[in-house]
Amino acid sequence: MNRILYKKSELAHDQLLLTDHRATHILQVLKPAVGDKLRTGEIDGPWSEAEVLKLSPQKVILKIVNLDTPSRPGLDLLLALPRPKVLKRLLPQIAAIGVDHLYLCNAERVEKYYFDTHVLEPGFIHKSLVEGLVQSGDTCLPKVEVVRHLPSFLEKTAFPENRWLLHPSASESLLNKEIAAGRSVLAIGPEGGWREAELAQFEGLGFQPLSLFDRILRSDTACIAALSLAAAKGEACGRA
């Protein structure tokens, strides 16, 4: 854990009482003394610093001092729903790289049974995303939407102005793309790619096809590669 996270509702005035796996982590891994400072943060709120007030075998009491509120990542990810095993692995990684919105979408090449997984249960998603935030030191929890009908979702959604579609054979590359200030959305297709009609709808909405490099990557590898490249570019142009 690079940052201990808590919900605002867990704070009593400026104090935080921990008795769960976070207490265990503090007691067994961090092993602070009373008076030591820990890196903490409120989910969807400010980073904070916590002074250790009390340590006992089952509980930890911290005094929280709020610091800066981190800026949001400025990046949304529209991802064709991968198979459950892959999704489970990707969720913490996506939260660690950082996105504002995560749209998990149906597509013609997405198998219907992918939607039946426990990985899509809100509690499981929340836990997986927090795991990624705790790793990366961020507090911005991605807002997740599961999209079962892509065409109507695309039609009704107000996407940010920079709209990119990862496409292995696109002539322009994400690396070299000049990006305007402002927020971005990156769409990543299923194994086997989008169908022609899906591509046409994306392009009609101004999603520009961009390639990573001259390789065909598995969609989970492509997701991490493209998302981190987009995040690095966003940060470089001063968004994050």
Next chain:
Amino acid sequence: MNRILYKKSELAHDQLLLTDHRATHILQVLKPAVGDKLRTGEIDGPWSEAEVLKLSPQKVILKIVNLDTPSRPGLDLLLALPRPKVLKRLLPQIAAIGVDHLYLCNAERVEKYYFDTHVLEPGFIHKSLVEGLVQSGDTCLPKVEVVRHLPSFLEKTAFPENRWLLHPSASESLLNKEIAAGRSVLAIGPEGGWREAELAQFEGLGFQPLSLFDRILRSDTACIAALSLAAAKGEACGRA
């Protein structure tokens, strides 16, 4: 499979007889007719095109016509050995993104038992890397070296001229780094990072610390992110 791969030693003149999982893939997934063309390639050799000469329930005979030989990736990866489960997942992804040399290294923060895994057996490594090549459509098999003593390895190895060390707190970013033409090597540390003495040796050898963006990523996420960024930059500057 985006490309069917074979060893040079499997060719009899220009014909290839397949009876293993590749035959199964051709017969059950690709389902070509006699006379159809398939994307093939010789491991560490040229891309090729294969005409289907004969199909039977257990075997496939192809006639190979060599095409271009792909250029090598121009990139080496020096990776602190991750735990076996993570390594197993990373190997095909590293081959898919493409590296010339993969150095799997010991480091002070690498647990000794990581070296006892079957994942490091040459046969398993080969199979995992070929899986990545088959996905990406490449034929360049990474040359793998398992390094048990890092300091002496660093001392004796002639690394390429662009030497980068991924470091979360480095002030310069990999994205913005101007890279010279020629080959590159990227060093990625273990969970928890390199020790000071290790960092000092890398820096003494001209490895420049570069960051990805303002997040602390798990080392496998960081590996895919940094490697693909380096690959995209290498391709953009005309190496690949």
